[in-house]
Amino acid sequence: MTSSLETDRLILRPWKAEDLPDFARMNADPLVMEYLPRALDEDSSGKLMKRFERHFKKYGYGLYALENKENGAFVGFTGLNHVEFSAAFTPAIEIAWRLDYGSWGRGYATEAAHAVLEYGHGTLGLKEIVSFTVHDNTRSIGVMEKIGMARDSDGDFDYPALRKGHPLGRFVLYRSQKS
Numbered sequence: 001m002t003s004s005l006e007t008d009r010l011i012l013r014p015w016k017a018e019d020l021p022d023f024a025r026m027n028a029d030p031l032v033m034e035y036l037p038r039a040l041d042e043d044s045s046g047k048l049m050k051r052f053e054r055h056f057k058k059y060g061y062g063l064y065a066l067e068n069k070e071n072g073a074f075v076g077f078t079g080l081n082h083v084e085f086s087a088a089f090t091p092a093i094e095i096a097w098r099l100d101y102g103s104w105g106r107g108y109a110t111e112a113a114h115a116v117l118e119y120g121h122g123t124l125g126l127k128e129i130v131s132f133t134v135h136d137n138t139r140s141i142g143v144m145e146k147i148g149m150a151r152d153s154d155g156d157f158d159y160p161a162l163r164k165g166h167p168l169g170r171f172v173l174y175r176s177q178k179s
């Protein structure tokens, strides 16, 4: 059974069909997608949401839709994901996040990520959770550091789906160990 998580201001829950327009709008926003290889059209967002749903079905957890408790608004997503590519640090489970631009700068990503990390190490008993992003993505790196993850100084890697030398291809790696 897939459970939802809750923080002071957010509900972290599995996806509903009604989330698609908001999810697609977020994934089409060039500001949100600045450090990702490309913005997504609605069809690609629909496929991505299906992939998130399959992950929930298979593992019982995944990348949760974030809902603002106060007004029910879509905030973005945060959660856990089995890394699909092969690298020096895989197999691994990552913690990841993407927020609607209008929800940046309120501490929502850090609040949700704290809850997910606690759930991952605590309830799920995961020994290690990783996170990674492009070198220049300081906001995302800020979330990793605020939730207590530590950079693996030997962990920098080239994102496999991008050609070597691609401006968004060089990634930093952060790790969190169960205490």
Ligand SMILES: CC(C)(COP(=O)(O)OP(=O)(O)OC[C@H]1O[C@@H](n2cnc3c(N)ncnc32)[C@H](O)[C@@H]1OP(=O)(O)O)[C@@H](O)C(=O)NCCC(=O)NCCS
Pocket (backbone or CB within 6 Å): 031, 032, 033, 035, 097, 098, 099, 100, 103, 104, 105, 106, 107, 108, 109, 110, 111, 132, 133, 134, 137, 139, 140, 142, 143, 146
């Ligand atoms: C990465 C991302 C989720 C970070 O969002 P964010 O809103 O900056 O992160 P936080 O939730 O930690 O919020 C921190 C900010 O909220 C502010 N804030 C306001 N109220 C707050 C509160 N109650 N508690 C904590 N912080 C608060 C902080 O001061 C900080 O602001 P600053 O960045 O201007 O210093 C967001 O930039 C994003 O979605 N980026 C695109 C997707 C992406 O790059 N994902 C990772 C790719 S691998």
